[in-house]
Amino acid sequence: MQVSSKLSKRLIFSGSVGFLFLYIPLIILILYSFNDSRINVGWVGFTLKWYKVLFSDKLLIDAAIHSLLIALIASIASVILGTLAGVALHKYKIPFLSSLIMVPLAAPELLVGVSLLLFFLLINFTLGFASIILAHIAFCLSFVAIAVRTRMHGMDDSLIDAARDLGASPAKAFFLILIPVILPGIIAGGLMAFTLSLDDFVITFFTAGVGASTLPLAIYSMLKMGVTPEINAASTVIILITLTLTVTASKLSPQLFK
Amino acid sequence: MPILEIQNVSKQFADHLIVNNVSLSIEKGEFFTLLGPSGCGKTTLLRMIAGLNIPDSGKIILEGQDITTMPPEDRPLHTIFQSYALFPHMTVFENVAFPLKMANWDKAKIHLQVEELLEDVQLTKFAKRYPHELSGGQRQRVAIARSLVDRPKLLLLDEPLSALDASLREHMHIELVKLQEETGITFVYVTHDQHEAMALSSRIAVMNFGEIEQLDLPQAVYTRPKTYFVADFLGKCNLLPAEILAKNDNNTLRLRVANYLEFDTSQDNADEFNVGQKGHFAIRPEKINANRQNQYDNLFSHSAKVKGYYYYGESTLYEFLINDEIKIQAMLSNSKNQTIKFFDEGDDVVISFDPHAGDFLAE
Numbered sequence: 069m070q071v072s073s074k075l076s077k078r079l080i081f082s083g084s085v086g087f088l089f090l091y092i093p094l095i096i097l098i099l100y101s102f103n104d105s106r107i108n109v110g111w112v113g114f115t116l117k118w119y120k121v122l123f124s125d126k127l128l129i130d131a132a133i134h135s136l137l138i139a140l141i142a143s144i145a146s147v148i149l150g151t152l153a154g155v156a157l158h159k160y161k162i163p164f165l166s167s168l169i170m171v172p173l174a175a176p177e178l179l180v181g182v183s184l185l186l187f188f189l190l191i192n193f194t195l196g197f198a199s200i201i202l203a204h205i206a207f208c209l210s211f212v213a214i215a216v217r218t219r220m221h222g223m224d225d226s227l228i229d230a231a232r233d234l235g236a237s238p239a240k241a242f243f244l245i246l247i248p249v250i251l252p253g254i255i256a257g258g259l260m261a262f263t264l265s266l267d268d269f270v271i272t273f274f275t276a277g278v279g280a281s282t283l284p285l286a287i288y289s290m291l292k293m294g295v296t297p298e299i300n301a302a303s304t305v306i307i308l309i310t311l312t313l314t315v316t317a318s319k320l321s322p323q324l325f326k
Numbered sequence: 327m328p329i330l331e332i333q334n335v336s337k338q339f340a341d342h343l344i345v346n347n348v349s350l351s352i353e354k355g356e357f358f359t360l361l362g363p364s365g366c367g368k369t370t371l372l373r374m375i376a377g378l379n380i381p382d383s384g385k386i387i388l389e390g391q392d393i394t395t396m397p398p399e400d401r402p403l404h405t406i407f408q409s410y411a412l413f414p415h416m417t418v419f420e421n422v423a424f425p426l427k428m429a430n431w432d433k434a435k436i437h438l439q440v441e442e443l444l445e446d447v448q449l450t451k452f453a454k455r456y457p458h459e460l461s462g463g464q465r466q467r468v469a470i471a472r473s474l475v476d477r478p479k480l481l482l483l484d485e486p487l488s489a490l491d492a493s494l495r496e497h498m499h500i501e502l503v504k505l506q507e508e509t510g511i512t513f514v515y516v517t518h519d520q521h522e523a524m525a526l527s528s529r530i531a532v533m534n535f536g537e538i539e540q541l542d543l544p545q546a547v548y549t550r551p552k553t554y555f556v557a558d559f560l561g562k563c564n565l566l567p568a569e570i571l572a573k574n575d576n577n578t579l580r581l582r583v584a585n586y587l588e589f590d591t592s593q594d595n596a597d598e599f600n601v602g603q604k605g606h607f608a609i610r611p612e613k614i615n616a617n618r619q620n621q622y623d624n625l626f627s628h629s630a631k632v633k634g635y636y637y638y639g640e641s642t643l644y645e646f647l648i649n650d651e652i653k654i655q656a657m658l659s660n661s662k663n664q665t666i667k668f669f670d671e672g673d674d675v676v677i678s679f680d681p682h683a684g685d686f687l688a689e
Contacts, residue, residue: 229378232398232474233359235428248415 094307095124101300110294118301128302131286135152136284138197139265142204149259150212154253155246156218157213166183166217174211181274182205188275195277203275211264215321219253254323261312267310328388329354329374329512330480335384337370338607346371346536347384352514359515361523362533363559368516371533372482375514376405381407389479391504400427404473408488410465412457412472417442419453422472429476443471465496474509483515487522495576499525524548532556546575549610550594554687557608562643564614564654568607569684570599579686583607584652589626589681609684614656616668620676627678630654632669644669646677 100108104115122128157166172180184203193199210252229251231241269284276285283306287299320321328351337345352358360368365448373379375386377398386394393401404425412421422443426436444450456467466486473481483502487495503526506513517523523530524544531541532555540552551557557565564593571588572580577596582588591607592601620627630646633653644656656677658668669675 169630188423224409224411226407226409227413228397229373229376230405231413231424233376233405234425235476236424237397237399240428246414249413251415307549322556 088147095208097300098307100305101297103281103297103300106297108297118297120307121298122301125277125298126285128283128290129296130157131281132283132302134197134281135266135283135297138200138204142201142208143258143261145201145205146208146261147251147254150257150261151216151247151250151254153213154216154220154257155250157217160207166173167301169210169213172207173214175258177268177270181271184271187272192264195275196280199275200272200279200280204268207271208261212254215253215260216250219250219256219321223249228274245286252320256317259317263313263317267306294313328352328627328631329389330355331385331387331516332371332375333385333387335371335374335381335386337367337374337379337381339370342540343524344382344645345374345417345537348533348536348538350385350531350538350541352510355510357513357515357526357528357531359517359523359527361517361520361530361560363518366533367536368518368533368592369484372405372484372514372516375381375452375480376403376482378405379399394523402478403482405484405495406466406469406486407484408485410469410489412458412465412468414457417454417456418449418468421457421468421551422475439475442449443475462490463498464489466498474511477509479513480512480514483513485517487517488519495522502526524560532559534559550685551608551687552595554606554689557606557685557687561562562611562655562657564609564611565606565687566609566654568605568650570601570603570605570686574601581681581686585647586649586652587626587628591681591684591686593686595670599686603688605686605688606626608687609679611643611655611657612641613683614647614654614677614679616656616658616675616677618673618675620678622678624677624680624682627676630675630677632671632673632675634671635669642668646675648677 070306099111101118102114102116103111104113104117105111142147153169157169162313167229181203184199184206187193187196227245228241231245232238267284269288272285273288276282281289281304287302290296290299330352332348335345335348337344348367348371360371360552362368370379374381377393377396377400380395385392386396388403407570413424413561419440422440423436426439431439432554436463438455441450444453447470448534449464449467449471451462452460457468459589460468463633466489469486487498490498499522502513515523524547525542528655529542530544530547532539532547534555538548540556542550545632547556548560551560551563555563557563566584568581570579571582573596574580574590576592577594578590579596579599580588580590599605615622615625616630628648631650633645633647635645639660641659642655644658646654646656648654654677
């Protein structure tokens with residue numbers, strides 16, 4: 069008893085240190101977004117004015133709307149394609165393809181970005197929103213496929229047999245049984261795809277071209293004039309969105325986050 | 327006309343021949359069982375009847391109609407799966423209503439029919455529950471209600487009791503037989519459990535390596551096994567090497583068993599064998615008596631030594647050695663015995679049996 073409680077105390081301590089290490093920079097950034105000072109040195113007083121500045125900055129708001137739109141389209145497209153890929157991966161169990169689906173997630177983003185840029189130039193595809201969306205679908209799809217496959221591992225395969233046996237056509241078995249059963253996996257994958265797309269900088273940077281801008285790109289260009297409290301506020305908003313989506317996704321598909 | 331005919335059906339997966347040229351026919355209203363060890367092809371055969379696998383060759387005929395390649399959703403039969411395969415996102419009511427919905431029944435009719443079925447399996451109170459809120463036995467009753475709701479011509483059951491604990495399983499044996507008699511629906515039942523097969527079935531097909539070894543009434547399969555595998559797989563059996571010394575009149579074979587013992591055994595199929603043919607003499611342990619002195623003049627008797635015993639409660643299984651070499655088992659009933667055991671290890675006894683109670687099985 070004694071030993072285990074000592075052990076668990078140590079575990080809690082080291083766990084807390086780890087989490088603090090991860091979150092202290094974010095917490096400082098969030099705190100400074102409420103700091104009544106132009107420069108990020110020392111606490112002066114509480115204010116919401118940076119959020120007012122943020123929400124009246126047309127450039128940033130436009131970029132945010134673009135980002136949300138790109139994330140929405142990319143995640144919907146990757147949900148459809150990724151679900152089909154995940155179902156196929158589970159059904160046919162080809163080991164080579166199962167590892168291949170991981171590569172876009174594991175490969176260095178810089179490489180993926182450069183290769184996409186080269187690809188678009190090669191096929192004479194005009195860089196802009198379309199290219200950003202296509203690039204985002206490419207890496208979001210893997211995430212959805214993996215989430216769906218994970219969900220299907222926990223599913224009783226005889227459910228589909230039973231549906232057919234009880235009178236459902238293949239299409240009805242797919243939409244009435246398979247999709248509802250793996251829906252938590254699909255939604256979790258979709259939410260993660262949305263977050264990844266919303267937060268992505270490197271791949272977007274390479275595939276954006278001149279005209280298009282997303283929130284991360286806009287923030288990056290603002291950084292050239294130093295880290296302003298307005299950036300802190302924008303970052304806080306992004307962190308909040310990401311946190312909400314990730315927590316929701318982990319609630320829906322706990323296995324995916326284990 | 328049989329309700330279901332299987333004609334020369336074979337199925338191969340990769341390089342494995344899972345079902346090898348199987349033919350059988352099932353009569354209307356039968357409780358027919360496919361019995362065999364795992365991997366014997368019984369589940370694959372069932373899945374081909376359901377349409378979930380398509381045979382490589384052969385035909386499956388339901389009430390005169392060739393259904394070999396008909397999609398599963400069009401077949402007037404249902405399967406109860408080992409896992410029950412209840413749809414987890416649907417309530418009990420919605421699960422049972424599923425086949426009717428697929429058949430485009432109108433809502434009011436669906437409601438009446440589902441209510442009736444739920445009443446039959448005593449699940450009316452649970453209509454709004456989800457499968458994960460039910461016990462194993464309740465889930466099974468939902469699966470039964472769901473597959474009977476549109477009155478199929480055939481019900482296929484794939485080891486439906488294997489997930490239940492022993493006492494519930496025995497209770498379900500009675501329920502299943504009752505259900506089959508009440509509905510009159512033909513059951514095709516798959517199991518690896520010989521006791522279950524014998525207790526439930528009107529006929530049993532014993533399968534091994536994709537082939538039917540014997541197809542007969544439960545009593546016949548048990549008391550008159552036709553092959554070594556059937557004798558060995560169903561219950562306990564003494565299987566002693568044997569050779570035919572002579573063929574006598576009235577279907578009697580003169581056997582030399584385990585090099586020492588010689589006796590006559592009657593055999594319905596004596597014609598099929600030749601003098602000098604080798605095989606096994608099969609006799610069930612409960613057909614063998616053991617006493618301290620020889621008590622039976624009309625039985626074959628031989629002295630033996632007690633090697634060991636296993637106490638089963640209602641009976642005790644004794645192992646004897648004849649001439650320190652031939653092992654023979656006897657199941658002795660404890661019905662009248664007041665003492666704890668008959669013999670001790672090393673005791674000298676006389677074992678005796680009626681040779682006609684055993685069978686010669688070809689190699």
